[in-house]
Amino acid sequence: MLHTFVALVEDKPGVLTRVASLFRRLNVNIVSLTVGRSEKPGVSRMTIVSDASPTAGHRIMASLYKLENILQVDNVGLASCVVRELALIKVAATPKTRSHIFELAEVFRARIVDLAPESLMIEITGVESKIEGLIQVLNESEDRILEVSRTGRMVMRRGQHTSRVLDAMRAPTTEAEELPEEEIAEEEADLPQ
Amino acid sequence: MDKTDESKSTTARLTGAEILWATLEGEGIREVFGYPGGAILPAYDALRKFPIRHILVRHEQGAAHMADGYARASGKVGVAIATSGPGATNLVTGIATAMMDSIPMLCITGQVSSKALGSDAFQEVDITGITLPITKHNYVVTRAEDVAPAIREALRVAVSGRPGPVLVDITKDAQQGAASFDFAAAAPAPYRPHPMLRSESESILKSAELIRAAKRPVILAGHGVIQSNAREQVLALAERLQIPIATTLLGLGGMPATHPLQLGMMGMHGEAWVNHAIQQSDLLIACGMRFDDRVTGTLTTYAPNAKKIHIEIDPAEINKNVKVDVALIGDLAEMLEVLLPHLAPISGESAWPREVNAMKGECAVRDIQNLPDTGHLYAAHVMHDLWHATGGKAIVATDVGQHQMWEAQYYKHEEPRSLITSGGLGTMGFALPSGIGAKVACPEKEVWVIAGDGGFQMTACELSTIAQENIDINIAIVNNGYLGMVRQWQEFFYDKNYESSPILSPDFVKLAEAHGIPGATVRTRAEGVAAVKAARERKGPFLINFLVEKEDSVYPMIPAGSALHEMIRRPGNNPLIETAQDV
Numbered sequence: 001m002l003h004t005f006v007a008l009v010e011d012k013p014g015v016l017t018r019v020a021s022l023f024r025r026l027n028v029n030i031v032s033l034t035v036g037r038s039e040k041p042g043v044s045r046m047t048i049v050s051d052a053s054p055t056a057g058h059r060i061m062a063s064l065y066k067l068e069n070i071l072q073v074d075n076v077g078l079a080s081c082v083v084r085e086l087a088l089i090k091v092a093a094t095p096k097t098r099s100h101i102f103e104l105a106e107v108f109r110a111r112i113v114d115l116a117p118e119s120l121m122i123e124i125t126g127v128e129s130k131i132e133g134l135i136q137v138l139n140e141s142e143d144r145i146l147e148v149s150r151t152g153r154m155v156m157r158r159g160q161h162t163s164r165v166l167d168a169m170r171a172p173t174t175e176a177e178e179l180p181e182e183e184i185a186e187e188e189a190d191l192p193q
Numbered sequence: 194m195d196k197t198d199e200s201k202s203t204t205a206r207l208t209g210a211e212i213l214w215a216t217l218e219g220e221g222i223r224e225v226f227g228y229p230g231g232a233i234l235p236a237y238d239a240l241r242k243f244p245i246r247h248i249l250v251r252h253e254q255g256a257a258h259m260a261d262g263y264a265r266a267s268g269k270v271g272v273a274i275a276t277s278g279p280g281a282t283n284l285v286t287g288i289a290t291a292m293m294d295s296i297p298m299l300c301i302t303g304q305v306s307s308k309a310l311g312s313d314a315f316q317e318v319d320i321t322g323i324t325l326p327i328t329k330h331n332y333v334v335t336r337a338e339d340v341a342p343a344i345r346e347a348l349r350v351a352v353s354g355r356p357g358p359v360l361v362d363i364t365k366d367a368q369q370g371a372a373s374f375d376f377a378a379a380a381p382a383p384y385r386p387h388p389m390l391r392s393e394s395e396s397i398l399k400s401a402e403l404i405r406a407a408k409r410p411v412i413l414a415g416h417g418v419i420q421s422n423a424r425e426q427v428l429a430l431a432e433r434l435q436i437p438i439a440t441t442l443l444g445l446g447g448m449p450a451t452h453p454l455q456l457g458m459m460g461m462h463g464e465a466w467v468n469h470a471i472q473q474s475d476l477l478i479a480c481g482m483r484f485d486d487r488v489t490g491t492l493t494t495y496a497p498n499a500k501k502i503h504i505e506i507d508p509a510e511i512n513k514n515v516k517v518d519v520a521l522i523g524d525l526a527e528m529l530e531v532l533l534p535h536l537a538p539i540s541g542e543s544a545w546p547r548e549v550n551a552m553k554g555e556c557a558v559r560d561i562q563n564l565p566d567t568g569h570l571y572a573a574h575v576m577h578d579l580w581h582a583t584g585g586k587a588i589v590a591t592d593v594g595q596h597q598m599w600e601a602q603y604y605k606h607e608e609p610r611s612l613i614t615s616g617g618l619g620t621m622g623f624a625l626p627s628g629i630g631a632k633v634a635c636p637e638k639e640v641w642v643i644a645g646d647g648g649f650q651m652t653a654c655e656l657s658t659i660a661q662e663n664i665d666i667n668i669a670i671v672n673n674g675y676l677g678m679v680r681q682w683q684e685f686f687y688d689k690n691y692e693s694s695p696i697l698s699p700d701f702v703k704l705a706e707a708h709g710i711p712g713a714t715v716r717t718r719a720e721g722v723a724a725v726k727a728a729r730e731r732k733g734p735f736l737i738n739f740l741v742e743k744e745d746s747v748y749p750m751i752p753a754g755s756a757l758h759e760m761i762r763r764p765g766n767n768p769l770i771e772t773a774q775d776v
């Protein structure tokens with residue numbers, strides 16, 4: 001089963017290794033991992049998608065929290081989220097064979113971002129199934145895919161849910177109380193009460 | 194910033210090396226174990242200006258084990274120091290040992306200059322990369338001004354929550370560079386408790402309810418009892434409701450061994466009646482233990498009729514091996530303080546402890562201790578006699594193997610922090626250095642090192658450390674001419690194919706004498722008792738080489754893949770019977 005974690009981590013050298021190494025040690029495969037700066041200086045946001053047994057979510061999250069550089073972990077589970085992935089797809093195409101790919105791109109709301117005599121490049125964002133759909137159609141129409149580069153999933157919860165750890169960091173005196181306990185409780189469905 | 198912190202600060206500019214020692218001094222550290230080398234020499238150069246005792250080891254693994262033994266015996270952080278490259282890699286086994294047993298330890302390593310990092314410079318090794326999975330956290334420090342904050346934070350990390358080892362790698366230029374030293378300003382951010390700690394009143398009430406309803410409850414007391422100083426609370430729980438207590442290897446000493454409700458050790462080489470009590474239990478109250486495979490046997494058949502309450506500080510341990518019904522995640526003593534008011538003492542005697550007692554059955558009569566003297570010396574005799582001579586009050590550091598299990602069965606530890614043993618990693622060579630560390634931490638305590646003839650040779654070089662530092666410990670080598678525990682597995686599971694398990698040893702007494710340490714070789718029980726007496730009366734270190742029965746095995750034993758109650762017992766036609774229920 002796929003588990004998706006959104007983690008706020010300190011933006012320091014080696015933090016990615018620590019996170020990756022934890023998954024390796026737990027013998028859990030990382031399906032995708034995106035990382036970039038967050039809204040707060042010195043803090044990065046990671047989206048980690050991993051493939052593990054249905055009950056593994058609790059242990060992964062608890063173990064992530066044991067890493068000193070991890071500030072917050074959100075096991076987004078089935079919560080209401082916006083999920084996006086970006087893909088760049090290079091397809092072999094000559095001026096003669098281009099037009100149907102243009103049509104496909106239109107249908108998938110993708111964009112052509114580069115044209116060369118022998119190839120073109122498609123940029124597409126969306127949920128994974130949409131991206132996989134385009135790749136499948138390209139394959140079925142016997143277009144030759146030359147290169148695919150995908151970011152993996154990025155996830156953000158909908159609505160009011162903001163990072164309370166970050167809020168707390170702006171007001172250090174109240175840090176202890178502000179830790180996101182009920183959010184955590186929510187994700188611990190597999191835990192006994 | 195508190196007053197004491199301020200008084201430790203100076204605004205003077207110091208070198209990174211001086212800042213290192215000044216910070217350790219400010220943190221109250223007075224003893225460190227280490228070995229010098231090029232990349233850490235600036236630190237050594239500055240050492241004499243500080244009131245810190247440095248114990249020169251003979252191998253950096255020894256430094257790590259000594260720091261570990263120091264921490265286990267005292268509850269304070271143990272500090273080990275090594276140079277870059279081979280010095281740092283030699284620490285690795287010791288760090289992993291501490292990690293597996295949650296021991297607060299600080300390792301400081303020298304590193305090549307920051308400009309040379311990553312260039313495969315002489316004696317450069319990526320020690321933070323190597324130790325990443327076996328430390329709680331680690332740091333690379335490349336500037337003098339970062340030394341104090343890194344050391345202070347490292348010490349905070351080592352002791353907070355579930356303790357563990359932390360490594361700080363300091364480049365040579367960071368040691369040589371200068372910075373202003375301000376101890377107070379280098380204070381780490383306050384400890385952030387693991388956000389998944391939980392102790393809702395709901396869980397407390399449910400625990401109390403389960404405990405009140407239980408007919409056959411058992412407390413499983415682990416290392417957490419000692420780490421959390423929770424003896425009093427666990428005893429209160431046990432006494433209030435007449436709940437028998439089973440102990441893990443690392444939990445020994447947490448409960449007084451002679452307490453009427455204390456059953457003894459559980460698990461692979463646990464007492465038969467303890468394992469039976471667990472299997473028949475209807476409620477397990479796990480206190481600061483992690484359901485390691487060495488205590489559960491096969492999980493599918495583990496305590497099948499028992500509900501489980503897990504009181505544990507590390508949320509990652511909950512439901513890891515055994516699925517539990519209620520989890521109280523937090524400090525054990527604190528959790529029990531909250532739980533206890535919900536439990537009224539039961540009146541009268543309950544039947545269950547009596548039933549458990551009855552499970553001991555004939556064990557007492559069949560115990561090797563109660564058999565007529567055959568003139569042979571058994572390891573069990575050695576342990577029993579040592580226990581008897583020391584009143585169960587000595588600190589005992591054991592190695593790994595058969596003697597470790599016999600010690601656990603026959604030496605009845607009364608005091609917390611009195612058994613120093615590598616449980617999680619099972620590191621041979623641990624006993625001698627960890628015993629040295631324990632003695633440095635507790636100079637007023639009697640310390641015994643008990644090792645097999647195999648494991649002793651792994652770190653025997655530390656005899657020389659004992660001599661140089663005049664460490665007053667006694668050493669008992671349980672010499673059976675084999676890698677005993679390996680031989681036992683070969684006997685049981687590999688058709689007695691004793692491949693590479695017979696081991697030749699030097700004359701250990703001569704070896705000790707070569708270091709100026711007196712010793713005696715003993716072959717009978719009477720000689721053993723006399724030698725122990727002599728060792729205890731004499732000031733300074735003493736080594737006893739006990740030549741014990743060669744092919745004795747530890748019973749009971751749960752073979753891998755078996756249920757907790759499916760123990761191999763000592764064969765009936767063998768007059769030698771298992772374990773410890775004697776007088």
Ligand SMILES: Cc1ncc(C[n+]2csc(CCOP(=O)(O)OP(=O)(O)O)c2C)c(N)n1
Pocket residue numbers: 592593594595596597619620621622644645646647648649671673675676677678679
């Ligand atoms: C460093 C290390 N290497 C190998 C082992 C595997 N091992 C476990 S017990 C044992 C035999 C120990 O023999 P000895 O030290 O003579 O003690 P005994 O079992 O005879 O009491 C071995 C080799 C280990 N635990 N640690």
